């Protein structure tokens with residue numbers, strides 16, 4: 001079994017410029033009692049609350065910026081080598097139209113797909129992008 005540790009800010013937090021401080025707090029508090037060997041099998045996902053099931057996707061720039069911050073914060077806690085090898089997924093209204101642009105960014109290593117996975121056609125187009 002692979003646990004998925006989902007973190008992300010609300011729209012109010014984003015609009016008030018707190019995205020990075022919220023992510024940092026969630027990472028530090030959420031992973032506080034784990035060591036590198038514990039979290040080796042943990043998957044981290046950036047899921048901005050405002051994008052989940054809303055049809056509003058983070059832009060590739062917004063997602064990349066958040067993923068880079070998450071990777072750097074994880075690196076500060078568990079070491080840069082671990083952080084550079086650790087996959088970080090994006091979740092929040094991923095669909096066949098936005099998967100390629102999201103996946104083109106260096107710190108976006110996969111997707112956590114909700115609603116679009118319930119329709120065979122759209123899920124297949126996501127899996128088989130571009």
Ligand SMILES: O=C(CO)COP(=O)(O)O
Pocket residue numbers: 047051052053054055091092093094112113114115116
């Ligand atoms: O929460 C999600 C996947 O766990 C994202 O769901 P949606 O893709 O429906 O926004």
